[in-house]
Amino acid sequence: MQLIRWGFLVSRRVVLSLTAGVVVLGGAGALALAHAGGRPPALAHSTARYAAPEGDRDGSLTFTADVMASSGVKSLKVLAWPAKSTFARKGLTAEDMAAAEAAVCRPAGGDVVRCTYRVPVAPADAEGSPRGLWHVAVLATAKDGDTTLNTKAADFTVM
Incomplete structure (x- = not known):
């Protein structure tokens, strides 16, 4: 009788330990999923x-990108800069x-938005612009505050 009781207690302890372990591991898994989502x-x-x-007709610069963020996209700021500038050095x-202009973003399915930035280029502006390679820098900000800076998201050439 004593062994049966002991066996029952051991089994009950094992069941309780396993249940506690599942709860702990389940919580850790939920935390890992929450972190991966961020x-x-x-x-x-x-x-x-x-x-x-x-x-007399204006030209234009158009930048387009798909942006994905699990919490949603808050904004995409865009800045075009010449490859031969202080940004290249520093x-x-x-x-x-911070002062860059924002692109217009529209849902593209799931966590993805398609962002488009379009700016007219007047003949006078084009005359005063450096010739050669330019880069487009973007700062993507998610709704949860996470950011991604890509200083060379795309390139174009001014002739």
């Missing part, structure tokens, strides 16, 4: 298209992007 925004399919002004920072 990844910084990711960019894909970034393109820049520059059309020079012709005569590096572009998130603080430099």
Whole structure:
């Protein structure tokens, strides 16, 4: 009788230990999933298209990118900069992007938004712009506050 009682107690302890272990592991798994969901925004399919002004007609710069963030995308700031500039020497920072203009973002399915930035380029602006390679920098901000800075998300050439 004593062994049976002891066996029952051991079995009950094992069951309680296993249950506690499952609860602990389940909580750790939920924490890991929550952390994985909080990844910084990711960019894909970034393109820049520059059309020079012709005569009296304005040209344009258009930048497009798909942005994914598990918490949703709050904003995408865009800044075009010449490859031969102070940013090339000192590096572009998130603080430099504070005054940059925002792209317009629209849902593209799931956690993805398609962001487009379009700015006209007047003939006078084009005349005063450095010739050669330019980069497009973007600062993507998720709704949870995570950010991603890509200083060379796309390139274009000014002739």
